[in-house]
Amino acid sequence: MLGVEVYPSLAMGPQRLTDCCYRDRETPSHLPLFSTTCEMAVRAAPQRMLAPPVPSEVNGKEQGTVFMELENSSLWKQFSSVGTEMIITKTGRRMFPQLRVKLSGLNPSLRYILLLEVIPADASRYRFQGDSWQAVGGAEARLPDRVFIHPDSPATGAHWQSRTISFHRAKLTNNTLDTRGHIILHSLHRYQPRLHVIEARDVLMWGGGRHSFVFPETQFFTVTAYQNSKITELKINSNPFAKGFRENGMNNKRQREARLKRKISCQTNQQSEPLDVVSCDPCDSTELLPQSTTDCQELDLEDLPIPNPVCGYGSNARAFQEAPVAGEPLDLDQAYLTPTIAEITAPIESVQTTPSADNDGLIDNSAQMILPSYTPAFPTASSSPSSFAAAAPPQCPASYPPGPSTVSPYPSLSAVSSTSQPTSASGSLYPSVSSSTYPSLLSSPLPAPTSSPSLPDSNSSYHLLSPSSSSPQPQGPPSMPSYPALTQSDSPHPLISPPPPSTYPSLHSSVPSLSHPSILSSSLPSSNVPSAPNEINSAPTSCSFPPPNHVSSSLPNPVAPPSITSQPHPSIINSTNSLVLNQASATSAFPSFPSSSSLHASHPILGSSAGYALTSSTASFPTLPPAAPPHHVPSVPNHPLPPASYLPFASPSPSSYPPSEIGPFSQFNPSSPYLPEMVHHPPLMPALDPSLPSCLPSSSPASNSLYSSFPSYPLRMCQDPRSSFAIPLRHIYGQHRHGHTHGQGAYLDIGGRGLL
DNA sequence: TCTGCTTACACGTTTGAACCGC
């Protein structure tokens, strides 16, 4: 079984995850982006829990705020407006539209690893009824978490910024026994892709800053066969591989029907006379060839954007075009969020974004912070229906942690500052909800009201708040200076040689049966939800994954290896404190919320007094709703979409390993699928600190009460031999012989099903 | 009977090796 030990470098080292919430610039900084029940609950919480915004001493340029833009956002929006569906097959199917992004704000000299993760958007199972998606029950047990590692990883910031980054090689499958490393998903569920940018000081030491990006418009439903004919048509007209099905193609309906008729006719004729191959050729589509007109003209997509035959999308030609080079004007539809500042020293970490006046803003490398307004094209969720049906009434938030809305209201309870981390970053203006070094619990599942992906309130507009000012930021070049610095990756990290295998923590021995936090949270645990067959939650032998930082921290560091286990880092102390606060807030906000103690019980780290702040996050997470019986799901076909690009939750890249930051966790709000938000998802980097278990409050009760149904999965990684990342992985594999390679990129199983 | 999944199929795109000319 592979564990973090196998991939020590995978541990994100000192995890500096700064979840951020993007709020309307004109909205009070402490107000959540989305108004939900949870939000209300939070607001009702004692004022003391809401940490006041911390003035930002932004130094964006110097700090290098990482900024990601979804290049083909327009295309995604087209699909999401109808209800994006992704085919999943046993052999694996690529995603379309593809995830194409552009990065900026990276340190050109540093190396980064890009990961793609697909997490459940909620805890519901869906069915396409009538003309919309409706939740019909609880989601199935979460499958092994797998992360697709971009084949170019690791690559320098200059590399990533010089081109469009495409994750087109990533494949989705419904084969739970998949051995090719494809991302395993359940059919008829809703998922949310999430991208991570991880600073890689060394291929074997992923300890740098980490930034996570979520583009709400990329949410999709998994299907084995398209349910919505509109989606089919959109795909046919957008996907080059499906040209054959276009009106002027050889495999369009007309042609197929003609072939079928001819076939039948031929068969009939055959009986009476020899078949005339020529005349019966089903492919003689010459009749349609003259139709040089656009496919769209032939299409029957009345209310759908008509793709351009050439670029795939007439209405948004660029969406399908090759990635523009850096500096090239971007899609107008794209909005940008300001980066979050990882406030290491300040107790509060929050992210503020600055809304741009409109979506006309162009962006170039230098201008990373343009925030075009999304409103025009994508009205507030409340006003516009979403293709993603709301599975359940909004009341769920109480028991279900809605993303942003739930989170944002929380004051940053834990500001874990890394002593070793030189941070010039100042606290963000906004209160962080919950900071955790192990946010997986928070964001990973993007828990949504079991039954309803309810639409966000009208209040949840996409305006961004400027850290320095509440006034709307004019369009145009982003004012970087005004944005909080997210990372401190400017200074190259010392290269750290991987410690000998023996030095790696032994997951098996040191970590008793534990469920990975990410798994727990992401699994959308539900008492009603059937456990996955491979569930090994109770299995003592199962691998568990401590917070990444633990791992990295535990790794021998010639330079300055902090001993987390033996001596709580100051940050830890802070986290502990924050934890308490968080718990309190969480408790008040979410009645159904599991006690932190229970969580701790299920996870050594969580239980650790040192806490690593991850507990704080955990505490703030309400218990997942039980698989709801058939939900009343108002079909909500078209959601307004959020900005195309968002700033990451910054995780300041640490200079050293101790967990340094705990940022507010903001989850993608399942109920408002299209709200822009940066989410921090920890599950992909399982970390394990053997020493932590010792700190576990063994007395933690009811540890399994909440997440017992979620198994701990071993870490698994597969990689494309062609990937530049091959060597490091092979090195790792070499130690454990569990590597899987394939031509589709590298995959990392975070919660893999048993592994070799 | 219905729903969902698997599989085979035809068509188009992509990719990379082979070939050719300079």
Add this chain to the structure above:
DNA sequence: AGCGGTTCAAACGTGTAAGCAG
């Protein structure tokens, strides 16, 4: 011999429809 451009075939990606299972 090296380089760049073109050609070609295999591999791959795609949606559809039939068949199967529950």
